[in-house]
Amino acid sequence: MKTALVTGATAGIGAATVRALAGAGWQVVATGRRADRLEALAAAFDGRVHTAAFDVRDADATGAAIEALPEGFRGIDLLVNNAGLALGTKPAQESSLADWRTMIDTNVTALVAITHRLLPTLIERKGGIINLSSVAATYPYTGGNVYGGTKAFVKQFTLGLRSDLHGTGVRVASIEPGMVETEFTLVRTGGNQQASDTLYAGAEPMTAEDIAATVLWIATLPPHLNINSLELMPVSQSFAGFQVARKG
Numbered sequence: 001m002k003t004a005l006v007t008g009a010t011a012g013i014g015a016a017t018v019r020a021l022a023g024a025g026w027q028v029v030a031t032g033r034r035a036d037r038l039e040a041l042a043a044a045f046d047g048r049v050h051t052a053a054f055d056v057r058d059a060d061a062t063g064a065a066i067e068a069l070p071e072g073f074r075g076i077d078l079l080v081n082n083a084g085l086a087l088g089t090k091p092a093q094e095s096s097l098a099d100w101r102t103m104i105d106t107n108v109t110a111l112v113a114i115t116h117r118l119l120p121t122l123i124e125r126k127g128g129i130i131n132l133s134s135v136a137a138t139y140p141y142t143g144g145n146v147y148g149g150t151k152a153f154v155k156q157f158t159l160g161l162r163s164d165l166h167g168t169g170v171r172v173a174s175i176e177p178g179m180v181e182t183e184f185t186l187v188r189t190g191g192n193q194q195a196s197d198t199l200y201a202g203a204e205p206m207t208a209e210d211i212a213a214t215v216l217w218i219a220t221l222p223p224h225l226n227i228n229s230l231e232l233m234p235v236s237q238s239f240a241g242f243q244v245a246r247k248g
C-alpha cells in the first residue's frame with residue numbers, strides 16, 4: 001500500500017485530496033493546523049488516514065511531526081504540497097507587508113522545507129511530489145502581486161526539481177488551477193463570507209473534488225509518465241487583456 005502526505009488537509013483541495021487518495025486505497029498522512037478537522041476527516045477511513053497537526057511555517061514542528069509518524073506511515077511515496085494561501089486583494093502599494101511575508105513563509109519557505117526533509121525518502125522509494133501552484137503563476141492580475149510571485153516560484157521549483165531528480169525515478173508535477181470554490185477567498189478577504197459568495201455566485205467554479213481527482217490521476221499514471229505542469233480552469237473563466245493608462 002502506498003502512502004501520501006498531504007499538507008493543508010483541513011479544508012478545500014487538501015481535504016478532498018485526502019478523501020480521493022484514501023478512497024482509492026492509499027494510506028494518507030493528513031496535515032494542517034486545525035486538529036479537530038483532521039480528526040473528523042480521518043474518522044471516515046478506518047485507520048488508513050493518520051493525522052498530524054502542525055503549522056508548516058514552523059520547521060521544528062514539521063520535523064518533529066514527521067519524526068513521530070508511526071512505523072506504518074513513515075515511508076512516504078507521495079508528497080502533496082497543497083498548504084497555501086492568498087492574503088489581501090489590494091494593489092502592491094496598498095498591501096500589507098505582514099501579509100506578503102505570511103504568503104512567502106507559507107507558500108514558498110514552508111513548501112521548500114518539507115520537500116527538502118522528505119526528498120531522501122522520496123528518492124529511496126522512487127516516489128512523487130505534486131505541488132499546488134496556480135494560474136496566478138503565469139497570468140498577472142491586479143492584487144495578485146506576491147501571491148502570483150509565490151506560485152510562480154512553485155511552478156519553476158517544480159521544473160528545477162525535475163531536472164535535479166533526473167535519473168532517480170522521482171516524479172514531480174505542478175498543478176495550476178484557476179478558480180476553485182473552497183475557503184480560499186474567505187481566507188483571502190479576512191473572513192468576508194459575502195465577498196466569497198459573490199465571487200463564486202453563478203460562475204460554476206471548479207470544485208475541490210475536481211482538483212483532487214487530478215491529483216489522484218497524476219499520482220496513478222504509469223511510472224514512466226510525468227506531468228510537468230498542468231493548468232486547469234472552469235469553462236466560465238478565461239483571460240483579460242492588457243491595460244493602458246492614458247494621459248488627460
Ligand SMILES: NC(=O)c1ccc[n+]([C@@H]2O[C@H](COP(=O)([O-])OP(=O)(O)OC[C@H]3O[C@@H](n4cnc5c(N)ncnc54)[C@H](OP(=O)(O)O)[C@@H]3O)[C@@H](O)[C@H]2O)c1
Nearest residue numbers: 008010011012013033034055056083084134180182183184
Ligand atoms: N481555490 C483556488 O481558487 C485556488 C486556485 C489555485 C491554487 N490554489 C492553491 O491550492 C492550495 C489549497 O487551497 P484551497 O483553495 O484548498 O484553500 P483553503 O480551502 O483555504 O485550504 C487551505 C489549506 O491550507 C492550510 N494552511 C494554510 N496555512 C497553513 C499553515 N501555516 N500551516 C499548515 N497548513 C496551512 C489550511 O489549513 P489550516 O488553516 O487548518 O492550517 C487549509 O487546510 C493553496 O496552495 C492555493 O494557493 C487554490
